[in-house]
Amino acid sequence: MITEWITLLESPNFRWVMIGSLLLGFSSGVIGCFVYLRKQSLISDGMAHATLPGVAFMYILFQNKSLPVLLIGATVTSLLATSFIQMIIKQTKLKTDAAIGVILSVFFGFGILLLSYIQQNMSGNQAGIDSFIFGQAASIVKNDVYTIGVVSLLVLLLTVIFFREFYYTTFDFTFSKGIGIPVKWVNGLLFSLLVAVIVIGIQMVGVVLIVALLITPSLAARYWTDSLGKMTVISGTFGAISGLIGTISSSVIQNLPTGPMIVLTASVLFFISLLFGSKRGMVVRRLAR
């Protein structure tokens, strides 16, 4: 066991993957705070599931496993799904949750259909394509880490620059519009960052559970602070810890999928926060009574 650890930590590829998971976890934890506060948790789940047919379709089209190509497909179908969801809500009597449910399951089902088509009909090395469902750190190579790392850093940088705008529009949209914040642009930017995080996350965490890496750390962070600035940092840290522990454990123990391990770590952090969080944790609330 210990020798396994050492050889693992010495492998340069694994170090890269660790850096990738750290950055990904942090950026999704940060963006997740806004997703959670804007009550967009479920729609981002829909967006995540909807990336699957995009990935599969691009693979069929180009027979190429290069990450950027697949991620373009993921972005397109995810955006398509979002606009379908909005269309359904606007034009029918179905409510948000039903609209999300319909689009999520149909897009994902179609993704599975395409994956099975790939497996049946295409020769060559298709291993790794279905790792997008639950995420597989082992399938990540150095070039993928570059993509993940650069996008994560960009997301963080833009969040720092426009933090006040994200903050104000999330808290009070009408007032923000009134004081001259270009709310449409701000919403659009925040939404793009969300799409970016989901898309780069699916390879490591998988489309089924990536939503957890967005909302669970931020939900946990809320129990420790009443300030949004601190909340984003704590949430990012929780996300990074989850990413790291999930990646390491799934690499050491055979057969353990990466995504669920990342999510499980985040869940544990959430339950600790729910109980012992210094601002709204259950224990503190009991004592305050």
Add this chain to the structure above:
Amino acid sequence: MLALSVHNLSVQYQQQKVLENIHFQVPKGSITGIIGPNGAGKSTLMKAILGLVPITKGKVDVLEQPFTQQKDLIGYVPQRSEVDWDFPINALDVVLMGRYKHFKRFRPISKQEKDLAMTFLKEIGMEKYATRQISQLSGGQQQRIFLARALAQNTPIYFMDEPFAGVDAATEKMMIQLMKQWKNDGKTVIIVHHDLQTVQEYFDHVLLLNKKTIGCGKTSDVFHPQNIERTYGGSLTFPPSIAGSSL
């Protein structure tokens, strides 16, 4: 001089007419109430004027210039229910929002701005609560905070949507006093209001609204039983003060 003048403003929502040919004027340095029953379109009118709801036709002038050029001159206090009270933000941070235009990008908010925000909190008697998360404040205190944010904006015109809803008597009194002080400074306050009892006391001008303009002008000229009955469609028993005063 007119602080606000609205011509022929109409709003439609999915083929349903919410507001029809609204026409009214508000003189500078007045406190004007927008009065009408539930569903009369009071909040919608306010939002339409502010460009928060699309209008089907009409024209809005602010201080005798088209609204789009004058946006910066307007401060807005939304309805209390429109805010997520669990949001991780404290009282001081809410007030600081009003100073957004004075912030510099890439830099933390300066000490002066923070001190300024504190003085606004002091003005409404809330300096002790500066670091309280907003859900831990009472309804009245929450409303005071939003008033302080409007103060921080320091605009010549204020729009307030039901500012007295869910507010204790002491706060209401304080708020009205503050508004009268604004009025003396030459500012204009426009308020969506539904308590008929206090109309004569609070407002020097009123707009009576029920999807259309029923009446508009000085409170003493417009706010009489015939107009009120037309606004409320006869489904109303008059508060004794009004019924007694002019009948």
Add this chain to the structure above:
Amino acid sequence: MTTYTLWIIITGCLVGFTCGISGSILVLRKMAMIADAISHTVLLGIVLAFLVTQSISGFPMLIGALVIGLFTAIFIEMLHRTGIPSDAAIGVVFTSLFALGVVLISFVGNQVHLDVKHALMGEITFVPWNQLMIAGESYGPVAVWMLGIVCILNIVMIIIFYRPIKISTFDPAYAKLIGIPVGFIHYLLMSMVSLSTVASFDSVGAILVVAMLIVPGATAYLLSQRFLLVIVLSGLIGILSAISGYIVASFWNVSIAGAMATMTGVFFVFAYLFSPRQGVLVKKIQHKKSKVRVS
């Protein structure tokens, strides 16, 4: 058609009908995403049932799924009560329990034919091989028996509690006022969803279950306003999706579960465009006609 394909189609139809009728009620109650959550978390119930009994026979699986399904609903409710918005509560609960289920499976997976992929996509093609044997005689596939029993159970429950379900769906406050046990009805429906899910799980996996729970119900709701009709239509659309999905799958040689899920989407698009009263295209045409009449 061989009996082999017949069994597969029967299984698909049973999944479609069972999930369709119970899911439609959840769609009407605006709880579609809770159905989504439960259909994921029952995986944990199945794994736990295996860990306790060391076998994956039908009955313990049903119990395990029922327990975890109800636990999911209660847990979401609990978190919501502590002040977490319900969408985030759903998100955090289902991902936690599902992740736990997947991780546990990967530990025990080698010992049984349960694996992650199977749980997600099911193996409907194996259904006919797993026959119910009593005293050396075969009585048809186990999955069909399980689905049949759950299906009948659902129908019976809907018939017995039809009025309380209907009233508490349209007006929970009024239902409470006239003494309908609203809480009981809520958890009854959660149980129905859990059982439908677990019975379908083995053959079609989690994805199709979600699709079959939500999409036919949403489609039926676009087609009709009447409670009973929505339920029945939803069941029928479930069956149609299953049959057409099977045809598509065998024609292109792709995943049966994936094709059936895709077909639910095709039916939804039809209803979205052409529903007599709600259809988007239909509305547009009517709008044009009315304009012509005016001018």
